[in-house]
Each structure stands twice: as structure tokens, then as C-alpha cells.
Amino acid sequence: MLKFIIDRVSKGFGGRSNTGAAADSARRKKHDYQPIRIIGGGAQGTVQECVHLPTGRRVALKSVKRRAVSGAVAAYSTAAGVLEAWEREVAILKMVKGHPNVSELLEAFEGKNTLYISLELARGGELNHKIYKQGPLDETEAAHLAATLCNAVAFLHALGIVHRDIRMRNILLKDTTPGSTVVLVDFGIANVLAVGSEPLSTQIGAPLHSAPEIWDGQGYGTASDCFSLGCVVHELLTGAVPTWINNNKARQLSLSHPRWSTLSSEAKSFVSSLLRLSPITRMTAEQALEHDWIRKNVPAWELKRLRELNDKAIERSSTFLEANKLELSSPPAYS
Structure with missing residues (x-):
């Protein structure tokens, strides 16, 4: 397809x-x-x-x-x-x-x-430069950025697109103003996962931000991007990505950064839900926008605006696909 x-x-x-x-x-x-x-x-x-x-x-x-x-x-x-x-x-x-x-x-x-x-x-440069320079964000600012990113990823997933390389260096600040929004970039290894097709299988992406199913050879889909989102939000809040540890020959994710203990229970729940090891139980980008942490820190009007942005963008994309007589119903060209 x-x-x-x-x-x-x-x-x-x-x-x-x-x-x-x-x-x-x-x-x-x-x-x-x-x-x-x-x-x-x-x-x-x-x-x-x-x-x-x-x-x-x-x-x-x-x-x-x-x-x-x-x-x-x-x-x-x-x-x-x-x-x-x-x-x-x-x-x-x-x-x-x-x-x-x-x-x-x-x-x-x-x-x-x-x-x-x-x-x-995107004139503001990489988001990670802001974190390195200013340190971790407070929960309100982090939640606003997380909502914007989750909304963008929900848009991609609605089209069957798996980005496969979501990490701080691929998130850019749109401009240099203090409250700048962000842009997700670098679709060099992205792919389209069609409805009813086999999962993707190529072991690709940045290991520190990649979901475990990518490297375990299980096959993977859009849920892998959500794990990467969890790594990014963890980095926004603590200044570091989660770490993997080996325990009795099994890899486990460690959420033990010193700043982790200072976060609210809602923030911990949000990040942990995105970082679930099982893609089946992992929170989706769409579900993330309904999470208590987002609702607590992001005004309802802003969440409504984000949803409307997606609705309009999906309509444009659907019109484009229809104009080119394309349907997301066949296997991708490569995995």
C-alpha cells in the first residue's frame, strides 16, 4: 500500500x-x-x-x-x-x-x-537543549508539552503511521518564545501500518527510547511510539531517560531517578502508564489526553483546541488519500 x-x-x-x-x-x-x-x-x-x-x-x-x-x-x-x-x-x-x-x-x-x-x-531548536540548559520542567509546563505531543502522535496513529524514532532530539521548539509549542520531526524511519496487516518487525530506532517489543522480536505497532512518549515525558520531568537494568537475566525498567520521588502521583501514573512493558496494556496517545494529570494541568479549552486541530488535520489527510484513491487497507511496503 x-x-x-x-x-x-x-x-x-x-x-x-x-x-x-x-x-x-x-x-x-x-x-x-x-x-x-x-x-x-x-x-x-x-x-x-x-x-x-x-x-x-x-x-x-x-x-x-x-x-x-x-x-x-x-x-x-x-x-x-x-x-x-x-x-x-x-x-x-x-x-x-x-x-x-x-x-x-x-x-x-x-x-x-x-x-x-x-x-x-523550527527556530527554537531541539527540546533537549532547553532541558539541558534550564533543567527539568515543572509539571504544568511538562503537561502542556506532553498534551501537544500526545495529540500529534494520536494524529499519526489515526492514519496508521508509526514514527519509530520519538525522542528529545526529534522534538523541536517552533520558535524562541518562552511558551513555544513543539514540532515532531524526522520521519526518516517512519512507516505506515495498514489495518489488518502484519506487525512491523525491523529492529530500528534509538534503543534508550524504544519499546521492548521492538528489540524482543515480537513484532510491534503504534503502541511502540507511546513507550517512546513515556521516555520523553520522563526526561521532561527528571532530566534523564528511564534506565534498563538486568534482574535475573530479565530486563526491567527502573524509575528510580532522584526527582521521580518528588513528582505528583498523577505524573507518576501518566509516565508509568506509557512505559508499561506490555503493548497491550500500555496507554495509547488518545487515552493519554484523558489522563488525570493532563486534565489537572491543561485547561479544558486547550484540550478542546488540540482535538479540533486533529479533526481538521485528519479530514485534510483523508481528502488527500481519497483524491489519490488510496486506502489504508493493504500491507506496508517494508516493515
């Missing part, structure tokens, strides 16, 4: 043509961007803050090399896999376009040796 989405929504994003005209078009697009500074990256490429010269707008330009990555998961172990992963990321970004707390796709295009994705720039 995701292959169909990729084939349809990649139109206008550089195409599959290797003609001289297509290459010239890609070069012209690349020259539209004036680099300012590198703001992120990894083994496969970089993210740069750039000025889009035709509009004067500052954007985040993600560039991915068309080469295999040594020691990478299957998706990046060949040049063809890198291209497929890029196409998948573009397709998913197209599906979620318009949600204010999810990375906003502006355009994507292909060069001879590099693949590009232009995204809305």
Missing part, C-alpha cells in the same frame, strides 16, 4: 526520470537554497538552515546521500534502499501535511548524488 502512496504522491517531487532536463531542474532547485549553518545530521546526510532565495524564507533543508550506509539496517544498506526510504519519508510527510505540530513539507527533489527535502524551519 505504501508503495502505491509513494508512486502517486512523489509526482512533482523530481520523478523517476534521469534525463538531462530532470538533472538540470534539480540543479536549479538546489541553487535556490543558500546555506546558513548545519543544524543536524548523521551518517546518511545533514540538515541545514537555508534561505530559500526565491521567497526569502528560512527553511530546513535535509540532504541525503544516494549511497549505502555501512552497517545500516536493510532500508539503508543499498543505494536503492536509500532512495526507497527517501521516497517513503516524502510520501508520509505529504500525508501529514498541515498539522501544526508535525514537520511541514515544503518541497522535495532529487539531485544526481543527493536527495533533498525542504521543511519548515
Whole structure:
């Protein structure tokens, strides 16, 4: 099913043509961007803050090399896999376009040796920098951010999208104001889990933030993102991720940070419910928005606004899928 989405929504994003005209078009697009500074990256490429010269707008330009990555998961172990992963990321970004707390796709295009994705720039930087600089948040501020993140993840899950890499470095502050909202970014390893399809199986993501079922080979789905949310909220409140310990050869999660004991019972319940080891009993993102801790710290009007944002975004996405004659009812292209 995701292959169909990729084939349809990649139109206008550089195409599959290797003609001289297509290459010239890609070069012209690349020259539209004036680099300012590198703001992120990894083994496969970089993210740069750039000025889009035709509009004067500052954007985040993600560039991915068309080469295999040594020691990478299957998706990046060949040049063809890198291209497929890029196409998948573009397709998913197209599906979620318009949600204010999810990375906003502006355009994507292909060069001879590099693949590009232009995204809305989140000027406030990574959320973890705020925590490192200011220390853990008070419960009210943490609850507001948690509600926004859970709402964004609930939106993704309503579309069958599993992010698979929710962690502090992939949550950006939208601007530099004290009360800035957040944006969930980096859909490079996200996938679509169709209704009735087999669970995902690739062991992928950041181990410290990943659900145990990913690494235990059980197969997994949207609940794995909720475990990652629990790790993020724990970090917002204590300044550290939960730790794994080995007890009689069985891995257990330790919630023993010194600040943990100072938290309210509602905050502990919220985090613990997201960090349940069983995906079956783990709290969902939708359920998290109804939790007592959220209701205690986030005004009802704000929760209503978040729900309305999701309703409108889901309607937009459904219209997009319908326009492209897509249905979330077939297995994903890869797991």
C-alpha cells in the first residue's frame, strides 16, 4: 500500500526520470537554497538552515546521500534502499501535511548524488537543549508539552503511521518564545501500518527510547511510539531517560531517578502508564489526553483546541488519500 502512496504522491517531487532536463531542474532547485549553518545530521546526510532565495524564507533543508550506509539496517544498506526510504519519508510527510505540530513539507527533489527535502524551519531548536540548559520542567509546563505531543502522535496513529524514532532530539521548539509549542520531526524511519496487516518487525530506532517489543522480536505497532512518549515525558520531568537494568537475566525498567520521588502521583501514573512493558496494556496517545494529570494541568479549552486541530488535520489527510484513491487497507511496503 505504501508503495502505491509513494508512486502517486512523489509526482512533482523530481520523478523517476534521469534525463538531462530532470538533472538540470534539480540543479536549479538546489541553487535556490543558500546555506546558513548545519543544524543536524548523521551518517546518511545533514540538515541545514537555508534561505530559500526565491521567497526569502528560512527553511530546513535535509540532504541525503544516494549511497549505502555501512552497517545500516536493510532500508539503508543499498543505494536503492536509500532512495526507497527517501521516497517513503516524502510520501508520509505529504500525508501529514498541515498539522501544526508535525514537520511541514515544503518541497522535495532529487539531485544526481543527493536527495533533498525542504521543511519548515523550527527556530527554537531541539527540546533537549532547553532541558539541558534550564533543567527539568515543572509539571504544568511538562503537561502542556506532553498534551501537544500526545495529540500529534494520536494524529499519526489515526492514519496508521508509526514514527519509530520519538525522542528529545526529534522534538523541536517552533520558535524562541518562552511558551513555544513543539514540532515532531524526522520521519526518516517512519512507516505506515495498514489495518489488518502484519506487525512491523525491523529492529530500528534509538534503543534508550524504544519499546521492548521492538528489540524482543515480537513484532510491534503504534503502541511502540507511546513507550517512546513515556521516555520523553520522563526526561521532561527528571532530566534523564528511564534506565534498563538486568534482574535475573530479565530486563526491567527502573524509575528510580532522584526527582521521580518528588513528582505528583498523577505524573507518576501518566509516565508509568506509557512505559508499561506490555503493548497491550500500555496507554495509547488518545487515552493519554484523558489522563488525570493532563486534565489537572491543561485547561479544558486547550484540550478542546488540540482535538479540533486533529479533526481538521485528519479530514485534510483523508481528502488527500481519497483524491489519490488510496486506502489504508493493504500491507506496508517494508516493515
